[in-house]
Amino acid sequence: xxxxxxxxxxxxxxxxxxxxLIGALSRGNSILVLLGVELMLNAGNINLIxxxxxxxxxxxxxxxxxxxxxxxxxxxxxxxxxxxxxxxxRHQRNIRLQEANRLxx
Amino acid sequence: xxxxxxxxxxxxxATAAVAMALRNLIRSALLLVASWAGIAAFYLWAGxxxxxxxxxxxxxxxxxxxxxxxxxxxxxxxxxTEVTPASAGRLLPALIAGGAVLGVLAGAIVGSPLxxxxxxxxxxxVRELGLQLMGPHAAALVVIGALLTVAxxxxxxxxxxxxxxxxxxxx
Numbered sequence: 001x002x003x004x005x006x007x008x009x010x011x012x013x014x015x016x017x018x019x020x021l022i023g024a025l026s027r028g029n030s031i032l033v034l035l036g037v038e039l040m041l042n043a044g045n046i047n048l049i050x051x052x053x054x055x056x057x058x059x060x061x062x063x064x065x066x067x068x069x070x071x072x073x074x075x076x077x078x079x080x081x082x083x084x085x086x087x088x089x090r091h092q093r094n095i096r097l098q099e100a101n102r103l104x105x
Numbered sequence: 106x107x108x109x110x111x112x113x114x115x116x117x118x119a120t121a122a123v124a125m126a127l128r129n130l131i132r133s134a135l136l137l138v139a140s141w142a143g144i145a146a147f148y149l150w151a152g153x154x155x156x157x158x159x160x161x162x163x164x165x166x167x168x169x170x171x172x173x174x175x176x177x178x179x180x181x182x183x184x185x186t187e188v189t190p191a192s193a194g195r196l197l198p199a200l201i202a203g204g205a206v207l208g209v210l211a212g213a214i215v216g217s218p219l220x221x222x223x224x225x226x227x228x229x230x231v232r233e234l235g236l237q238l239m240g241p242h243a244a245a246l247v248v249i250g251a252l253l254t255v256a257x258x259x260x261x262x263x264x265x266x267x268x269x270x271x272x273x274x275x276x
Contacts, residue, residue, distance in 0.1 A: 003215070004219060004221050005110070005221070006219050006221045007214055007215065007219060008110065008111075008114075009110075009151075010210075010214045010219075011211060011214055011215075012110075012114040012117075012118070012147075014207060014210040014211055014214065015114075015118045015207065016117065016118055016121060016144075017206070017210070018203045018204070018206055018207040018210070019118060019121045019122045019125055019203075020121070020125070021199075021202065021203045021206060022125065022199050022200060022202075022203035023124075023125030025195070025198070025199035025202060025203065026125075026191040026195050026196045026199035026200070027125070027188075027191050027195075028188070028189065028191065028192070028195065029130065029188045031130060031134075031172065031175055031176060031179070032125070032130070032133060032188070034172075035124070035125075035133065035134070035137055035172065036125060038137075038164075038168070039121055039125075039137070039140070042141065042144050042164075045144075045156075046144065046147060049147075049148055049151050049153050049156065050151070052151075052153070053151045053152060053153070054221045054222065055220075055221070055222065056220040056221065056222050060227075060229070060233070060237075061229045061233060061234060061237055063153070064153050064155065064156055064229055064234065065234070065237060065238070065242055067153070067156050067159075068155070068156060068159055069245060069249055071156075071159050071160065071163050071164075072163075072249045072252075072253060073249070073252070074163070074164075074168075075163050075167065075168065075253070076252055076253050076256035076257070077256075078168045078171060078172075079171065079256055079257055079260040080256050080259060080260050080263070082171055082172065082174075082175040082260075082264075083259075083260035083261070083263040083264035084263055085175055085179060086175060086178055086179060086263075086264040087263050087264055089178070089179040090266060093181075094179075094181060095179050
């Protein structure tokens, strides 16, 4: 079996995605769940760069621009997510996801 | 395939997996910094230098600090940053789901004949990047700026206590 570099990059990002997925599904701590989501986002970015580098006849710089915008969105997401974690901690004195089941402030 | 790529990929995935399995939150966050640095190294290896620097600035620099602040602000007591490990009732379904996703993805990737270009893309300099951002993608840049502003204001509103005595008043 002859795997091209593109295949290997995609396998790498799939492995990283699944590590993040398992972490986000299995851990009960909301900060770790958020970090798992961040890992999944990074794996998606790796895909974009891999296709920009090895894809057939890519448009000029499209992958790079896409990843830059995705990183900006990820920064906003991390800020809002960690603010939510702090708000949950203020209301119920811990950040275990199993106990964060009320919408009432 | 170069040895550097395999080394970067192995280190990145290994640090991420260990970080997701550890009990100590601070160690998890610091190991994830190593994983994000590995991803930045992958970007450098792939020839996307500016993205690598953005990754270092945003993830290794900023998000890791915000995560560490959140860990310290939400720890249960002063010296305690350990969390309970994943219970078997959650770990087993998570492993099954993650393994199934990995199997499907790897099977699809290996089984699909991806066309690749032999020559690498022309060097994409920072000057061209700036021209692209200010020219065809100027609207997206403005929208991202507005989104970041709104998201950070919203984060402050969510995280700030609504009343001065709120912290001393646990429910």
